Amino acid sequence: MHKNFLLLFILVHILLAISFLSDLPFWVMFTISFFLLSIAAIRYGKFDTKTISISNTAIAILSGLLMYGLFFTGKIGSELVFPNVLTDVADLYMKVQPQLTWHYVVLFLIIIPGEELFWRGYIQKKVENHFENKLLVIVISSLLYMSANMYTFNPLFLLATFAGGVVWGTLYMWNRNILLTILSHLVFNLFFLVLYPIF
Numbered sequence: 010m011h012k013n014f015l016l017l018f019i020l021v022h023i024l025l026a027i028s029f030l031s032d033l034p035f036w037v038m039f040t041i042s043f044f045l046l047s048i049a050a051i052r053y054g055k056f057d058t059k060t061i062s063i064s065n066t067a068i069a070i071l072s073g074l075l076m077y078g079l080f081f082t083g084k085i086g087s088e089l090v091f092p093n094v095l096t097d098v099a100d101l102y103m104k105v106q107p108q109l110t111w112h113y114v115v116l117f118l119i120i121i122p123g124e125e126l127f128w129r130g131y132i133q134k135k136v137e138n139h140f141e142n143k144l145l146v147i148v149i150s151s152l153l154y155m156s157a158n159m160y161t162f163n164p165l166f167l168l169a170t171f172a173g174g175v176v177w178g179t180l181y182m183w184n185r186n187i188l189l190t191i192l193s194h195l196v197f198n199l200f201f202l203v204l205y206p207i208f
Contacts, residue, residue, distance in 0.1 A: 013053050014135045021046060021127065021157050029160040035104055040115045043123030050123075054131035057185035069189040072180050073196025076173060077205075084207050087165060098165050102208040113203070121198055125191045128154045128174065129181040137182075147178040154178075173197075 024042035028035060087095045107113045133150040140146050151174030158170045173194075181190045201207060 011135065014132075017046070017049050017053070017127075017131070018153065018157075020049070025157050026160045029158075036107075036109075036112050036115070039105075040119055043120045043127070046127040047119070047123040050126040050131040054126070054134060056126070056130045056134075056187040057181075058188060059185045061186060061188065065184050065186070065189055066192070069180065069184070069193040070196050072176060073193040074200070076176050076193070076197040077200040079172060079176075080169060080201060081207055083165075083169065091165065095165065097163050099208045101161055101163055101166055102206075106206065106208075107202060116198065116202070117195060121194045122191050125177065125181075125187060125194055129177055129190050130187045133178055133181060143182055147175055147182060150178050151175045 021042075024038070024045070027033065028038040028042055031038070084095070087098070107116055128150070132153055133146065136150050136153075137143075137146045140149065151171050154174035155167050155171040158167060161167070177190045177194060180193055181187065184190075
């Protein structure tokens with residue numbers, strides 16, 4: 010892998026470790042983290058932005074709703090099988106749940122676009138340069154995405170992160186438009202954290 014790839018992968022681990030583990034305000038650190046990662050992704054990445062149509066826009070929106078449905082179903086199943094672990098997930102989401110107006114602003118304008126620019130637009134594209142098998146690219150990229158969230162120390166959250174990586178990675182691989190993966194992620198978080206929070 011390219012030197013910049015390795016350095017940025019180490020950087021995202023450092024930034025998210027500080028965000029989740031330090032006593033610094035989570036929303037301040039998380040916003041700074043993805044602002045910096047967005048700049049790095051734009052500087053060193055090359056994003057696909059094919060023509061947006063009504064059909065692929067609809068698919069992007071539906072994929073965001075699908076992710077919400079998967080999380081909702083997963084939560085119900087986890088209540089039956091892993092009630093103790095689910096309590097830890099609920100505590101984690103209380104930490105990351107937007108509380109103030111500026112939290113919502115940075116969530117939709119910086120954090121979500123930043124995640125997609127970095128993980129799908131930069132990381133997945135770099136992985137794709139080294140592997141021809143598209144499924145393998147999506148799995149590896151999703152595992153890398155999951156690994157950076159290991160500092161939550163929550164297995165269910167990591168599984169959810171991997172699932173998100175697969176869905177958004179597949180969407181980006183299919184439509185080749187980073188704007189549509191951002192839209193899908195925005196729709197998911199709109200329902201998950203704002204309109205109909207699961208926790």
